[in-house]
Amino acid sequence: MDLEDQGRIKELAESYGKDDIVVLLGAPTTESSQVQFETVTTGDPSYAGPLAGVELGLPAYHVFEPNVKAAIDPDKYEENIEILEMGLEADAIVDALAGMRAG
Amino acid sequence: MSAEPIILNGKKLIILGERDGVPAPVIEQAIAGLGGEVAYAATQCFV
Amino acid sequence: MNGYRSTLPDLPGRYKVPSMPTNRPVIRGAATALAHTPSLVRYGSKPFREATAKPDFLTNLTRSLWSYNDACRYLPNQVFIGSQAPARLWEVEQPWFDKLADADGGEPPFGHILEERRFLALLACADPFKHVLLRERFWEQMGPVLEAARLTAPLASRTPALLTDAQMDAELESSNSLPLFAAGEGAPVGVVKTGHSEDEALSASVLLENLCCKVSGALAVHELLNHVDGLGPSDVDLVLSCSEEAVGDRYQRGGGNMAKAIAEFAGCDLGTGIDIKDFCAAPIPAMVIGASLVESGVFENVVVVGGGSLPKLGMKSLYHLEQGIPVLEDALSAVAVWIGRDDGRGPTVNLEAVGRHPVKAGAALDKQFRELVLEPLRRLEWGIDRLDRVVTEVHNPDITVSAKAGDVAARNYKMMAAMLAMAKEIDKSDIAGFGRAKGVCGYAPTQGHIASGFVYVPHALREMAAGDIRNCMLVARASLFLGQMTELTDGMSVLIERNDAPQ
Numbered sequence: 001m002d003l004e005d006q007g008r009i010k011e012l013a014e015s016y017g018k019d020d021i022v023v024l025l026g027a028p029t030t031e032s033s034q035v036q037f038e039t040v041t042t043g044d045p046s047y048a049g050p051l052a053g054v055e056l057g058l059p060a061y062h063v064f065e066p067n068v069k070a071a072i073d074p075d076k077y078e079e080n081i082e083i084l085e086m087g088l089e090a091d092a093i094v095d096a097l098a099g100m101r102a103g
Numbered sequence: 104m105s106a107e108p109i110i111l112n113g114k115k116l117i118i119l120g121e122r123d124g125v126p127a128p129v130i131e132q133a134i135a136g137l138g139g140e141v142a143y144a145a146t147q148c149f150v
Numbered sequence: 151m152n153g154y155r156s157t158l159p160d161l162p163g164r165y166k167v168p169s170m171p172t173n174r175p176v177i178r179g180a181a182t183a184l185a186h187t188p189s190l191v192r193y194g195s196k197p198f199r200e201a202t203a204k205p206d207f208l209t210n211l212t213r214s215l216w217s218y219n220d221a222c223r224y225l226p227n228q229v230f231i232g233s234q235a236p237a238r239l240w241e242v243e244q245p246w247f248d249k250l251a252d253a254d255g256g257e258p259p260f261g262h263i264l265e266e267r268r269f270l271a272l273l274a275c276a277d278p279f280k281h282v283l284l285r286e287r288f289w290e291q292m293g294p295v296l297e298a299a300r301l302t303a304p305l306a307s308r309t310p311a312l313l314t315d316a317q318m319d320a321e322l323e324s325s326n327s328l329p330l331f332a333a334g335e336g337a338p339v340g341v342v343k344t345g346h347s348e349d350e351a352l353s354a355s356v357l358l359e360n361l362c363c364k365v366s367g368a369l370a371v372h373e374l375l376n377h378v379d380g381l382g383p384s385d386v387d388l389v390l391s392c393s394e395e396a397v398g399d400r401y402q403r404g405g406g407n408m409a410k411a412i413a414e415f416a417g418c419d420l421g422t423g424i425d426i427k428d429f430c431a432a433p434i435p436a437m438v439i440g441a442s443l444v445e446s447g448v449f450e451n452v453v454v455v456g457g458g459s460l461p462k463l464g465m466k467s468l469y470h471l472e473q474g475i476p477v478l479e480d481a482l483s484a485v486a487v488w489i490g491r492d493d494g495r496g497p498t499v500n501l502e503a504v505g506r507h508p509v510k511a512g513a514a515l516d517k518q519f520r521e522l523v524l525e526p527l528r529r530l531e532w533g534i535d536r537l538d539r540v541v542t543e544v545h546n547p548d549i550t551v552s553a554k555a556g557d558v559a560a561r562n563y564k565m566m567a568a569m570l571a572m573a574k575e576i577d578k579s580d581i582a583g584f585g586r587a588k589g590v591c592g593y594a595p596t597q598g599h600i601a602s603g604f605v606y607v608p609h610a611l612r613e614m615a616a617g618d619i620r621n622c623m624l625v626a627r628a629s630l631f632l633g634q635m636t637e638l639t640d641g642m643s644v645l646i647e648r649n650d651a652p653q
Contacts, residue, residue: 002145005143012115020114022109022114022116024130026119026127029554032124070107071108071111076132080132080133083514083565083568084125087561087566088124126639128512129512146513148629148631148632150545150555
């Protein structure tokens with residue numbers, strides 16, 4: 001993940017605390033979704049940025065995940081996200097993140 | 104069985120979008136009205 | 151699912167078909183140039199930052215760079231210069247970096263792969279302000295080599311500034327200078343000095359970046375001149391640069407004019423030049439503007455040129471090093487396209503079908519493709535069957551897949567197909583096969599403006615001449631949000647058609 005983003009996320013996590021934050025991801029591939037998820041939960045897997053070795057444990061979801069979808073107005077989901085979901089490897093992303101949460 | 108919706112109301116939101124996935128402004132549009140406050144939003148471009 | 155929803159008005163008829171005068175613009179030729187510059191990878195944006203932070207980075211980088219011979223045997227490079235057809239990319243299983251093979255002998259159809267030392271020597275020839283200084287012994291070797299080749303001789307007429315070994319040692323001690331290395335040479339072969347001690351826009355690294363663009367752009371223009379009939383340097387009226395680099399000074403950082411610098415260096419002495427900027431999408435607006443200027447009669451021969459982008463070298467090198475694969479972003483790539491009046495042969499640039507991306511369309515990829523692909527087709531009242539080829543962002547997947555960014559071209563085609571399926575232009579069962587049916591496998595270096603449909607123009611010309619395709623839509627996208635002035639993206643598309651296509 002971009003080092004600038006990591007720095008900002010670290011600052012926000014420190015000022016608000018993990019219980020008040022939700023991270024929403026829009027990455028297009030399974031691998032990039034996994035890297036982002038990992039970075040904001042267990043730390044930067046590339047060990048290059050401010051979140052290297054920092055376990056923020058933030059709740060993070062990809063917007064394709066069912067519980068995010070369930071929260072969004074169906075019309076808005078259809079208008080903004082549905083075709084993107086259809087054109088990307090959405091199922092694989094959802095499965096990969098579920099797998100990471102399960103450890 | 105439908106999934107339990109996540110609660111965004113009262114939360115600070117960090118939105119990490121991507122040019123070829125779902126860009127941050129698109130996520131913001133989709134979740135508008137759910138009560139979360141966008142604390143940080145960025146869109147990445149990997150090429 | 152209910153059809154496709156949009157906040158914009160319905161597609162057909164949103165834009166009127168413009169009424170046009172009669173100087174039909176055609177593409178009269180196109181060429182490419184690739185400069186294999188492994189020793190410049192260290193000055194790419196990512197490697198430079200990395201080397202500053204981690205001293206051992208450069209050792210690892212240097213070990214993972216290819217020789218010139220390897221670069222010439224790499225399939226995507228062979229497709230770039232036209233020695234292989236793009237269809238070959240479907241036939242050879244990815245990755246390609248471990249399957250190096252000689253292409254057929256003979257002259258490459260679109261342009262050459264230039265060896266690094268020649269390119270470095272040309273950097274000095276292209277520098278009127280003598281900020282690039284070459285070691286005397288290096289120029290003694292390279293001057294005659296440049297003079298002897300048809301491609302480089304016209305660019306090497308000016309003797310560069312030279313330094314003795316002792317002078318070079320003294321110059322290299324300045325912390326504001328960048329040494330120029332070359333594979334196989336022990337000591338630096340040259341040095342780039344800062345252009346102004348109080349102007350960041352003229353630092354040695356910015357000057358080097360801009361000179362790399364100028365030289366590679368001029369090489370592409372010369373490849374073009376050498377490959378076409380009827381266009382000498384003095385016939386070029388206007389050069390439009392769609393390069394990514396921004397020339398300027400501290401009072402106008404991006405305000406300069408790369409196009410005119412390229413025109414001068416390439417010997418287009420009666421031409422002028424203007425830069426067209428739009429991040430990676432710039433080539434398509436440049437082609438549209440160039441074709442419009444030909445159509446209107448304002449200019450007769452316009453050359454659209456995109457020079458290579460030094461900052462993008464080694465952009466994904468960290469991933470490549472981590473996986474123990476070669477650092478594949480090691481070459482500066484350039485393309486030149488000649489748009490002129492109808493010669494009865496060249497493919498026409500159809501200005502009735504320019505796809506654009508309105509502000510309100512939003513940033514999402516499906517919305518972009520709806521505006522850039524579907525809207526122009528609907529405007530022409532074409533079904534998708536009538537479109538033979540659509541080309542967008544053909545980034546080399548060897549580079550991006552290993553960097554966890556996926557196959558950009560394949561992803562684009564899938565998204566385009568999903569959008570077309572929702573719009574009932576294709577069947578849902580055709581989504582997976584759409585890329586192979588209408589598209590191209592990625593092969594271009596990750597210099598976005600080149601990888602946009604622009605790089606494909608010479609192949610499109612060849613395929614149309616061979617009767618393989620009737621038309622080709624080039625689609626470019628730009629991540630405007632990177633400049634942090636807007637969250638928007640941009641894009642533009644243009645349709646080129648065989649000269650004998652029904653009007």
